Amino acid sequence: MPAPLLEVQNLQTYFYTRDGVAKAVDGVSFHVNKGEVLGIVGESGCGKSITSLSIMRLIPKPGKIENGKILFNGVNLLDLNKAEITKMRGQKISMIFQQPTGSLNPVYMAGAQISEVFELHKNIKGKLGHEKAVEMLRKVGIPDPERRAKAYPHEMSGGMAQRVMIAMALSLQPELLIADEPTTALDVTIQAQILDLMRGLQRELGSAIILITHDLGVVAEMCDRVAVMYAGQVVEETDVRTLFRNPKHPYTQGLIGSIPILGQVKDELEVIPGVVPNLINLPQGCRFAPRCKARTEQNLTICSEQAPQLIQIETNHKVRCWLYDSANPTA
């Protein structure tokens, strides 16, 4: 098997807040192969954004990457100095965000914001830079790109702004695109268009994508593999088929059980009881234990005592749960 494009190993990113240390990302490991789409799903606040910002090394204060390795083409991004990581951003790894309109600078025209990428990394300026920007706008399906290049962010709809962001992110054909909930803020029809666009460009350019979402429908449609996160950790990682057909982790099972299925009448959608634990005061043992149905049903005591490890149960399937752990003394 070829080496993965990106390999995150035991990443720990903590926030030193007034109330204590919030372990937003606590031992996250996953990998992304060249040209594939990896989905990261999980409830709000489980550390998806912080994981992706850690890869870009854009963690805001009071956060700090405490531990781990982020190997990109074999190079640990955490070892790079400021100038080196700056060169990576926008060129090898780019990112798009949830709020497209807020992510564009209000005082510059769309075209100028795109051509800046060429200026920063390729020293292409002036007319040529502008032409390249217009070309990118055309590529992301913006009608009348010449005119749109002169539009300011406040003159654009959310969908349009997200297209501009995508144009900017893909200008230099990066090997990895991180899309942090790129469609959450958009209308359903626009969502579909944006996802189609990303899919199309991904095939054309061969970039790998990390797609962060909490919409399992999007995952089913877009992703090759999926990592499920819970309270700052990856709890399950597998290919998309296996995830939907044979989810192992009780949390994943809960997530999938909560999807309404078209044409099938359920009396009640299953919901996972309880809330995500406080990242400052994490429960001892498995973080999901307090909400876990399997634990109560099978009467497992180890869950609230000892934290489970992420273990490989099949070639392409990893789970962090005592139910599948051979080290589990009670199993």
Add this chain to the structure above:
Amino acid sequence: MTQYLFRRILLSIPVLFGILTVTFFMTRMLGDPCKAILGEKATQEVCDRFIKDQGLDQPIYTQFVIYVKQIVSGNFGESIRLSRPVTTLLLERLPTTIELAMSALILAVIIGVPLGIAAALWHNSPVDILTTVGANIGVSMPVFWLGLLLAFTFAIALKDTPFQLPPAARISPGLQPVPFYEKWGWYVNPKDMDCPRNDTACVDEKSSWLREDSALFPLFQFIGYHYIFNSFITGDWKIFVDVVKHMILPAFTLATIPLSVVARMTRSSLLEVLGKDYVRTARAKGARELRVVSRHALRNALLPVATIIGLQLGALLSGAVLTETTFNLAGVGLTLTDAIKNRDFPIIQAFTVVIALGYMVVNLLVDVSYGFLDPRIRLD
């Protein structure tokens, strides 16, 4: 744009007329100018004649109509006490105030903005704390008190050191600036012509194209009375240094409050902008930190600073009154306070209108500049 300007100018006319009316009637409530001007010992007879000469015996509405008629024809009347046309006084004294206010504003911006930026970039560092504390002291410091303190320090305590600065007046006695139009030969002073008395032919021959009776002459005079500007463009460095030295203490005094306000605003605005999504985008696309701050954050952070500067200009005008009094600078403020004390109605009226006009022009400039700075704002 032109339409917008036109509308704004048109709209300002009723406002000016309102101010004119209010000041006119308010000044009449100050009381009898006779005793104030001719002294407590003036007899009733003398006073009566004085009142009649000034037209103050007429019914107040008649006075008002006469006054408005005068103004429309460009005549602001004559100062009661100084017996000089008010327009001439304005020409001479407004430049002092303009130069004072501009110097203060420039100081406020070139010191306040960088301080605010430094405080925001090194948030919670000693730079930040010092700036914040300093700015808080700055806004709460009374202008006249600070003025006296500075005057004492630089004129008395530091006397005979290189740091000594003059605490009063606009220029050292004995120095006489030559206006640019004279220096450049656009105008020849009759004193330098040595023509025989009443020899108009000689005067005609020696005159240049600009003469005292030209319609534009007052405008040239007005520009020439900006001593700092005038000595700068004519390259008269001795006078330039002297007038700048005279301006330092008043300008700093007047600048303290706006400087503090500008620094605080820059700091908080930049702090806010640095947390915005588009700043993160700039970093994510591979811009270096310097560029992120200068190109992406500052441009946005300075928008509210521009507004605050516009608002401070109004405060500068009122501050100028106190500063001019403290440093004995014959500007609009000092003239106006003197006029109020002496019930010199024509001066009070005209100068109030000029201050109001200044306020309006400044506000218009700020609004227009906004249209250029912020693409979200369109003037129409």
